[in-house]
Amino acid sequence: MGFFSKVKKLWVSPEDRAAKALKEYLGDKEQPIQEIAPKDSAQQEAPIQRETVELTKAVAQKPAATQDSKPEPKVEATSTPETTPVPEPVSAPVSETVATPKPAPDPQPEIETSAKLKDGKARIIEPIMATEAKPDADKPQWQSDLTKALQQADPRLSVWLDLILDGIDTAGEDLWARLTFLLKALEAPAKEAEDFVARFKEWLSDMDYEHVEEFRSELQYRLALALELEDEEDERSRLFIKLSEGLSKTREQITKRLDSLLSSHSAFDDNFWEEFEEILIMADVGFEATSELVSRMKARIRNSGETNPENFKDLLRAELDEVFKVPKRIKAYNPPEVVMMIGVNGVGKTTTIAKIAHREQMQGRKVLIVAGDTFRAAAIGQLEIWAKRVGAGFFAKAEGSDPAAVAYEAIDYAVKNGYDLMLLDTAGRLHTKTNLMEELLKIRRVLGKKHDEAPHRCVLVIDATTGQNAMSQTKLFNEAIGVDELILTKLDGTAKGGIMIAVTMQHKIPITFIGLGEKMEDLRPFNGADFAKALLM
Incomplete structure (x- = not known):
C-alpha cells in the first residue's frame, strides 16, 4: 500500500467522525449522512457546525440515554515508521446556551363574544354614566x-x-x-x-x-x-292669511275691476289693454310703472302664445313675482352691523325700529338702539321705552346734541360691548328741506370714517297710505343720501297697495319688510310671490 493510501486510511474527516459518533449514540439505527458539496472555502465549515448543533440538540432532548451510553472508543493508529501523523483539525467548541424560562403570564378571563354565547345567554355592557339617569317614573x-x-x-x-x-x-x-x-x-x-x-x-x-x-x-x-x-309651511300660511287681510282694501280696488275686464273681453285687443292701464292707475301704481308693466305683460302673453283672457291672472301673478325678485347681497361685515333708519315724520319709524330690534333679539343677536333724533320733543324718551320693552340696549345723549356726534360715540360703545347690530334712529324730516337732508349726509360720512363700510344699510320707511307721495319721498331720499331698502308701513289700512308695485319698478329698490298692524308680530318679511297671490286671489 502506498504512502498516500495509508495516510488516507488513517485520516478521518470531521464529517465522518460526527457521523460515527451519532451512529454509536443512536445504536443500530442508521442515520443517513447528508453530503453537502462545499461551495467555497468560506463555507466549508458550515456543514460541520450544523451537524454539531443537531447532535447537541439531540443530546439535550434525551438526557437519560446519555447516562447509559458507553465512552467513545479511541481509534489507535498503527505505528508505521514511514508515516507522518496528520494533525486533526480542531473545531471551535460549541457552547450550549441554556435559555432562562420566562414566567408564565397571569391567566386572563375569557371574554364571551357574541360568537361564544350559548344557550340563549345575553351579553350586556352597562355604560359608565357621570350622573345616574332618572327613570321615567320620576317624571311628572x-x-x-x-x-x-x-x-x-x-x-x-x-x-x-x-x-x-x-x-x-x-x-x-x-x-x-x-x-x-x-x-x-x-x-x-x-x-x-x-x-x-x-x-x-x-x-x-x-x-x-x-x-x-x-x-x-x-x-x-x-x-x-x-x-x-318662520319659513315653515304652517307659519307661512299664517302670514299669508294676515297679508291677505291687510291687502283686502287694495284687492277690492284691483280684483273687482279686473274680474269685470276679463269677463267682458274674449281677446287681448287694444280695448283690453286700455282698460287694464286704467285699473292700475286707479290703484296708485303710477303712470310710469303702469306703462312698463303693460309692456311686460304684452311681451309675456306674446311669448307664451296665450289667447284666452281667462288665464290672464296667472300670467300677471308670474310677472309680479319677477318684479319683486331681490338680487342676492353679500352680508359680510365687521360687527356691529350699522343700519341707518330714515324717513319723514309720522311714517312709524320709531315703532318700526323697535319691531326690527325685537325680531333680531329673538333670533339671537345683541341689538343696540341709538337715539339719533335729538330735535323732536320726547323722541329720546319714547325710543328708550321701546328699547326696554323689547330687551335691547339703548344709547342716547342730551336733547339738542349733534346727531353725528351721537352716532360716532355710539359705534365706540357698540364695539366695546360686543353688539351685533346697531339701529340708528334719525330725525324725521320733510324730504323738501335741504338743510335737514345735508344733516343726514353728515351722519353718513361720520359713520363711514368711524367704522368700515358703515352704514351697511340705509333703510327708508314710507307710509303706504300716502300713495304717490311715497314715490316722491323715495326719489328725493335716494338721490340725496342713497337708499338700500324700503319698509312699507300701514299696509293693512289702505286701498293704495299698488304703490308697492310702482316704487319697486321705478326705483329698483327692494322692499324688505311690510307693516300689517300695530303688534310686534305685524312687521313681516316681504315676499313678492305671496304678495301677488294675495292681491290676485
Whole structure:
C-alpha cells in the first residue's frame, strides 16, 4: 500500500467522525449522512457546525440515554515508521446556551363574544354614566303625556303650541314649565330656553297681558323666530292669511275691476289693454310703472302664445313675482352691523325700529338702539321705552346734541360691548328741506370714517297710505343720501297697495319688510310671490 493510501486510511474527516459518533449514540439505527458539496472555502465549515448543533440538540432532548451510553472508543493508529501523523483539525467548541424560562403570564378571563354565547345567554355592557339617569317614573305625569302627544303630532309649530297650551288659560308656572319643556325637546340650549321664557315673562308684564287669547299669536311669532321656523309651511300660511287681510282694501280696488275686464273681453285687443292701464292707475301704481308693466305683460302673453283672457291672472301673478325678485347681497361685515333708519315724520319709524330690534333679539343677536333724533320733543324718551320693552340696549345723549356726534360715540360703545347690530334712529324730516337732508349726509360720512363700510344699510320707511307721495319721498331720499331698502308701513289700512308695485319698478329698490298692524308680530318679511297671490286671489 502506498504512502498516500495509508495516510488516507488513517485520516478521518470531521464529517465522518460526527457521523460515527451519532451512529454509536443512536445504536443500530442508521442515520443517513447528508453530503453537502462545499461551495467555497468560506463555507466549508458550515456543514460541520450544523451537524454539531443537531447532535447537541439531540443530546439535550434525551438526557437519560446519555447516562447509559458507553465512552467513545479511541481509534489507535498503527505505528508505521514511514508515516507522518496528520494533525486533526480542531473545531471551535460549541457552547450550549441554556435559555432562562420566562414566567408564565397571569391567566386572563375569557371574554364571551357574541360568537361564544350559548344557550340563549345575553351579553350586556352597562355604560359608565357621570350622573345616574332618572327613570321615567320620576317624571311628572304631564311630561310623559306631553312627550307622547308631541311624538304623535304633525311636525308643525301651531300644532305643538296647541298641545303646550292645552288646559292652560292664563300665564303662570305651568305655562313656563311647558314652554321650557318644548324648547328642550326641540334641542334648544338650556340657557337660550331660560332666556326666552324670561323675556316673554317680562313682555307680558309690560303689556299687562294675562289670558292666553291675548298673547298666543305673539308667542307663536316669538317661537318661530327663536327656532328659525318662520319659513315653515304652517307659519307661512299664517302670514299669508294676515297679508291677505291687510291687502283686502287694495284687492277690492284691483280684483273687482279686473274680474269685470276679463269677463267682458274674449281677446287681448287694444280695448283690453286700455282698460287694464286704467285699473292700475286707479290703484296708485303710477303712470310710469303702469306703462312698463303693460309692456311686460304684452311681451309675456306674446311669448307664451296665450289667447284666452281667462288665464290672464296667472300670467300677471308670474310677472309680479319677477318684479319683486331681490338680487342676492353679500352680508359680510365687521360687527356691529350699522343700519341707518330714515324717513319723514309720522311714517312709524320709531315703532318700526323697535319691531326690527325685537325680531333680531329673538333670533339671537345683541341689538343696540341709538337715539339719533335729538330735535323732536320726547323722541329720546319714547325710543328708550321701546328699547326696554323689547330687551335691547339703548344709547342716547342730551336733547339738542349733534346727531353725528351721537352716532360716532355710539359705534365706540357698540364695539366695546360686543353688539351685533346697531339701529340708528334719525330725525324725521320733510324730504323738501335741504338743510335737514345735508344733516343726514353728515351722519353718513361720520359713520363711514368711524367704522368700515358703515352704514351697511340705509333703510327708508314710507307710509303706504300716502300713495304717490311715497314715490316722491323715495326719489328725493335716494338721490340725496342713497337708499338700500324700503319698509312699507300701514299696509293693512289702505286701498293704495299698488304703490308697492310702482316704487319697486321705478326705483329698483327692494322692499324688505311690510307693516300689517300695530303688534310686534305685524312687521313681516316681504315676499313678492305671496304678495301677488294675495292681491290676485
